Amino acid sequence: MLSQSFSGGIVIPNPHPVEIVEIILAPLPDKVVLPLQQRIGDEAIPCVKVGDKVLTGQVIAKTEDHFCVPIHASISGKVVTIDERTIPHKSGLKSKCITIESDGKDQWVEHKGCGTDFLHCDQSTMIEYIQASGIVGLGGAGFPAHAKLEGIQDCHTLIINGTECEPGIMCDDALMQSHPREVIRGVEILLHICGAQRAIIAVEDDKQEALNSLLMYCHNDRISIEQIPTKYTSGAEKLLIKALLGIEAPSGGFAIDMGVVCQNVATTKAIFDAVIDSRPLVSRIVTVTGSGVESPNNFEVRLGASFEHIVSMSNPNDNQHAVRMGGMMMGVDVKDTTVPICKITNCIFVNDVLEKPDTQECIRCGKCNQACPVDLLPQQLYWYAKSENTDKAMDYNLADCIECRCCDYVCPSHIPLAEYFSFAKALYRKSTEDQYRTDIARERFEFREYRLERNKQERTEMMAAKKEELKKKMANDKSKKDKIAAAMARVEKTKKKKDDA
Amino acid sequence: MMRQVIYALTLGVVAAYYFFGWGVVVQIALAVVTAIAVESAFLSIRNRPIKPSISDGSAALSAILLAISIPSIAPWWVVVVGVAFAIIFGKQLYGGLGNNPFNPAMLGYAFLLVSYPLQMTTWASEFLSFSQSLDVIFNLTSVDSLSGATRLDDVKTQLALGGFISNLELHSTSQAWINLSFLLGGLYLLFRRIITWHIPAAFIAGIVVISSVLYFIDDQIYLPMQNHLMLGATMLGAFFIATDPVSGSTTPKGRLIYGFLMGVLVVVIRVFGGYPDGVAFAVLLMNMIVPLIDYYTQPKVFGK
Numbered sequence: 001m002l003s004q005s006f007s008g009g010i011v012i013p014n015p016h017p018v019e020i021v022e023i024i025l026a027p028l029p030d031k032v033v034l035p036l037q038q039r040i041g042d043e044a045i046p047c048v049k050v051g052d053k054v055l056t057g058q059v060i061a062k063t064e065d066h067f068c069v070p071i072h073a074s075i076s077g078k079v080v081t082i083d084e085r086t087i088p089h090k091s092g093l094k095s096k097c098i099t100i101e102s103d104g105k106d107q108w109v110e111h112k113g114c115g116t117d118f119l120h121c122d123q124s125t126m127i128e129y130i131q132a133s134g135i136v137g138l139g140g141a142g143f144p145a146h147a148k149l150e151g152i153q154d155c156h157t158l159i160i161n162g163t164e165c166e167p168g169i170m171c172d173d174a175l176m177q178s179h180p181r182e183v184i185r186g187v188e189i190l191l192h193i194c195g196a197q198r199a200i201i202a203v204e205d206d207k208q209e210a211l212n213s214l215l216m217y218c219h220n221d222r223i224s225i226e227q228i229p230t231k232y233t234s235g236a237e238k239l240l241i242k243a244l245l246g247i248e249a250p251s252g253g254f255a256i257d258m259g260v261v262c263q264n265v266a267t268t269k270a271i272f273d274a275v276i277d278s279r280p281l282v283s284r285i286v287t288v289t290g291s292g293v294e295s296p297n298n299f300e301v302r303l304g305a306s307f308e309h310i311v312s313m314s315n316p317n318d319n320q321h322a323v324r325m326g327g328m329m330m331g332v333d334v335k336d337t338t339v340p341i342c343k344i345t346n347c348i349f350v351n352d353v354l355e356k357p358d359t360q361e362c363i364r365c366g367k368c369n370q371a372c373p374v375d376l377l378p379q380q381l382y383w384y385a386k387s388e389n390t391d392k393a394m395d396y397n398l399a400d401c402i403e404c405r406c407c408d409y410v411c412p413s414h415i416p417l418a419e420y421f422s423f424a425k426a427l428y429r430k431s432t433e434d435q436y437r438t439d440i441a442r443e444r445f446e447f448r449e450y451r452l453e454r455n456k457q458e459r460t461e462m463m464a465a466k467k468e469e470l471k472k473k474m475a476n477d478k479s480k481k482d483k484i485a486a487a488m489a490r491v492e493k494t495k496k497k498k499d500d501a
Numbered sequence: 502m503m504r505q506v507i508y509a510l511t512l513g514v515v516a517a518y519y520f521f522g523w524g525v526v527v528q529i530a531l532a533v534v535t536a537i538a539v540e541s542a543f544l545s546i547r548n549r550p551i552k553p554s555i556s557d558g559s560a561a562l563s564a565i566l567l568a569i570s571i572p573s574i575a576p577w578w579v580v581v582v583g584v585a586f587a588i589i590f591g592k593q594l595y596g597g598l599g600n601n602p603f604n605p606a607m608l609g610y611a612f613l614l615v616s617y618p619l620q621m622t623t624w625a626s627e628f629l630s631f632s633q634s635l636d637v638i639f640n641l642t643s644v645d646s647l648s649g650a651t652r653l654d655d656v657k658t659q660l661a662l663g664g665f666i667s668n669l670e671l672h673s674t675s676q677a678w679i680n681l682s683f684l685l686g687g688l689y690l691l692f693r694r695i696i697t698w699h700i701p702a703a704f705i706a707g708i709v710v711i712s713s714v715l716y717f718i719d720d721q722i723y724l725p726m727q728n729h730l731m732l733g734a735t736m737l738g739a740f741f742i743a744t745d746p747v748s749g750s751t752t753p754k755g756r757l758i759y760g761f762l763m764g765v766l767v768v769v770i771r772v773f774g775g776y777p778d779g780v781a782f783a784v785l786l787m788n789m790i791v792p793l794i795d796y797y798t799q800p801k802v803f804g805k
Contacts (some may be wrong), residue, residue: 251803369752380795
């Protein structure tokens with residue numbers, strides 16, 4: 001089935017399994033909050049004012065940054081505020097957000113793409129549609145889809161990531177079961193754009209239903225569907241490529257360096273919508289799960305709706321909850337359920353608040369390096385990260401850590417290793433930046449010294465030259481004087497002669 | 502985790518009890534009490550929380566390992582001094598659990614062996630009852646009638662006196678049974694994934710290789726491989742002492758090198774050294790080069 005898998009990784013059963021994976025269409029929210037700061041790039045600049053009427057799918061903010069995508073209204077209604085609000089982010093960041101109050105009509109802007117007969121469209125038009133529709137990686141990374149597809153040369157394989165990135169998340173599974181036709185058509189579009197010979201859709205071996213529904217709609221012999229073992233971190237792009245093709249992307253390199261383009265299934269479906277009828281991305285599928293809800297489920301929900309909007313539909317219990325966006329492993333804790341759903345919100349974990357076990361000393365048992373999917377030595381890295389010896393940590397390949405938290409999960413001493421590594425990385429970045437700044441400052445200083453020295457030298461040289469000139473002049477003057485004196489003497493002589501005569 | 506190791510030691514302790522009597526149990530009790538008292542005292546001096554460190558079982562484990570390494574009839578102060586040394590100089594002075602470069606139990610053992618060679622090499626020759634053991638340990642009766650040297654010690658002495666392997670009694674039923682019990686306990690640890698196979702396998706391989714080579718060179722002055730495996734602290738060392746994660750190598754490849762060289766050193770010290778058994782010194786010597794091994798055996802990182 002597989003050429004070879006990567007070493008490490010951990011098997012974690014879904015903590016809150018459901019019998020039937022399905023998608024519930026969430027009702028239109030009364031209002032949506034749309035952050036202008038995307039995952040990467042500049043903050044978008046609003047192109048609507050408070051009080052403006054907007055239609056669903058209308059562009060409400062954009063930037064000149066080619067790396068970014070425009071932001072669309074996800075419901076029709078009225079812009080009520082443009083202000084700073086807390087967004088779901090690791091650091092509890094605030095960002096400028098546009099708030100739209102729904103008019104309940106959900107009137108769409110006109111949109112028209114390549115149509116179902118997409119093969120007549122050229123690649124660049126398709127990529128334009130993809131960017132204009134605001135498609136970013138929906139697997140959780142939020143990398144703009146068009147940026148991955150532009151300027152592709154020599155792509156031999158397209159990989160469609162249908163692995164759920166973390167245990168407990170079911171949104172991609174639900175999507176593959178409910179929209180297999182769109183996914184397959186989306187793959188065909190991507191094949192057309194990339195010029196790849198073949199596409200592989202990777203599905204984990206515990207998702208039989210999803211596999212069956214994809215197989216039912218897949219009649220293209222360039223597309224194959226492969227099952228991979230259900231193991232955490234096999235959703236990570238480079239590790240998935242290793243598992244499917246047996247090739248390792250170089251450290252610091254990208255998949256495309258090896259002729260591989262990777263897209264998530266949900267992104268593929270969104271690309272299908274974008275290319276066929278240039279329909280902007282205004283909703284996504286979100287899993288709500290965790291020990292704090294009684295019925296974990298998947299919802300198709302408009303972007304910008306609050307977490308609460310769908311959490312309330314999953315029968316939360318009355319306990320105090322810890323809310324987390326993304327998976328149990330790599331997700332980020334958010335303060336509560338008032339924050340808005342954004343394009344990278346693949347899952348909302350609502351957990352009962354539990355006491356964390358106390359951290360103990362590292363005894364170098366090595367369980368972490370057995371679990372590490374990129375073969376690092378977390379036990380050694382921990383030592384250096386803790387003592388803030390970032391150079392040594394970089395020596396031990398700190399930069400290659402993908403912060404998947406497998407090491408945390410298996411650590412018998414409950415040490416939050418990945419946090420140490422993330423911190424050490426930040427520290428290293430800062431120190432190199434500082435180094436860069438001092439280097440620049442020193443260069444500037446040295447150049448100034450050189451310039452002053454040069455000026456001084458030039459001036460002395462100039463002075464010397466002038467002096468020389470003056471001297472010459474003086475010398476000339478002397479000869480003149482001599483001539484005058486001689487003339488005078490001659491005059492005197494003739495005078496004398498005359499007198500004598 | 503430490504608890505599991507302690508449970509796994511039980512079988513070997515029972516075997517030692519069967520051959521040496523109650524002294525084994527008394528030594529363990531003395532050692533554990535001393536370890537907990539010394540560790541608590543030091544933690545309170547260092548202003549560290551006491552309860553989590555005591556309940557992780559690491560001090561008790563070091564104490565038990567040391568207690569079963571020393572003769573069951575050694576005077577009480579031997580084990581007390583040894584354990585105190587192990588905990589203070591082997592562990593707490595470096596910053597406690599996780600920071601010690603040397604295996605504390607073996608540091609304590611080496612300290613005792615160098616300081617009190619007589620007490621450390623006089624083993625019980627028969628099963629001693631509870632009261633007999635107490636009498637001996639607390640110096641109430643002379644030990645001479647109840648004691649003798651170990652087989653390794655005996656062989657060494659005989660060879661030094663000009664004896665040949667073929668004329669010597671090499672086998673020791675008690676030692677063989679104790680080693681087998683520790684082997685079983687070690688397999689339990691492997692089965693429970695408390696330890697990985699690398700160090701024990703490499704350790705045993707090291708012993709097998711070096712002793713076979715020596716035996717091949719001269720089978721009259723060097724012990725055969727099976728005796729090296731079944732005498733002394735071989736199995737205890739392979740599964741319980743060499744596998745101490747804190748002071749040992751931590752990379753998969755490094756563990757193989759670490760274990761193998763340690764096995765070689767054990768035999769070298771037994772054969773050419775001044776002491777009957779070499780596990781403690783082999784462990785301490787190998788502890789010293791762990792940073793070097795770990796540095797040069799880093800696994801290949803994904804994509805590099």
